[in-house]
Amino acid sequence: MPALIVAGAQWGDEGKGKLVDYLARQAHAVARYQGGHNAGHTVVINNEKFILHLIPSGILHEGKLCIIGNGVVIDPACLIEEMDALISRGVNIGENLLISENAHLIMPYHMALEAASESGMGKKAIGTTGRGIGPAYMDKMARSGIRMKDIMSPDIFKERLKAAVEKTNRLLDVLYGAPGFDLESVFEKYSGFARRLKKHVGNAGSVLNKALREGKNVLIEGAQGTLLDIDHGTYPYVTSSNASAGGACTGLGIGPTRISGVMGVIKAYTTRVGGGPFPTELHDELGNCLREKGGEYGATTGRPRRCGWLDIVALDHAVRVNGLSGFALTKLDILDGLDTIKVCTGYRIDGEVTKEFPPDASTLERCEPVYEELEGWKDSTSGKKKLSELPSGARKYIEWIEGRLGIGADMISTGQRREELIIVKENFH
């Protein structure tokens, strides 16, 4: 049962794309299980940068089966754009992309609903990526969504779209005074997408289960991160899917007993894009420094990422929620040269110190971080490929994290590029 989940342990952008790209070499298939093109996963190969939004990061390996699972919400226009951009750069998609017929679609009115809702929230806005993710999942749960298989059958599509457009147009008008959508033009546009995508659409769950039964390696790529999980994150400042490992089974149609490991991706410090509490956020020069040195600007929206110290309370929560079997530490090189490094080991709230991550944003907003200070290191970790090449301060930092979280570091990333990686333990053989 060699199914390995790679999930973000923080607020996203931990470097999942880079690690999935590495691990994909040994995988038969790479599958996304949730989220949509709110994700931006960066892979750098020979100084060429690829940013994947919907297509699994395994696509950059020739002949790798890449699956978009039923739990993903797909904007077909963006998917086609992403496919075309990859093809124009010489990536062979061919028969390598399989899209679940049960995946729900992001429709133009989802973007409109999100824009209207966000702009009405003022300071309380979630700070979404504006991709229509939340409203698409709303329609899925309300059973008024449109799935990939629906657009393949014109009659079914027309009937479902008619009901959805009528409902949404009323909502847009009454709630927000916003203009509605024309049924025929949406129908025509999406029918065109259906023709283009048809050959990639199929029963993804069945293909994955067959591969697992045959003992093949399956790599499961999370998007966003645990603290953005709809159930386990800093609600309501979260995304609208189960980004943590639990989402992988429902989002792909495989059983929990198939999962052989869960690797959490941990950035050596913390970042967050959008609104919501962030106890270890740095509002000073050091925060700016991490942003500039780490290139912390959103891979999807280009927004500056908020930066801060590593937060062990939040990571402990991620270890539990995901049942992490190990972790990959990324961007260690960005901490090179610091005299000391702070790490948050508790939260002070109402005069008491807790080590338990609070279940909601309003409590987390009142938490003040309690820090321990660790020694930094002067020598560079950049591009190092062996643990023994790391400065002792950097090794101690890794060991300290391992000790606190009670799990081991399987991989240490020391740069953007594909080969700038230390492998401590192989997860696939």
Ligand code: GDP
């Ligand atoms: P993802 O959404 O989790 O895949 O992460 P993003 O791609 O949004 O953001 C991670 C950024 O850090 C990307 O620009 C990566 O190229 C970069 N990156 C990943 N690992 C490392 C690393 O170890 N060192 C440095 N300097 N950059 C890294």
Ligand code: IMO
């Ligand atoms: P990857 O996969 C970082 C954040 C948004 C916002 C919140 C809700 O690259 O790690 P949404 O558009 O999902 O409804 O926005 O979630 N967010 C991300 N932050 N990385 C991501 O993806 C994100 N996807 C969504 O900024 O705060």
Ligand code: MG
């Ligand atoms: Mg990202």
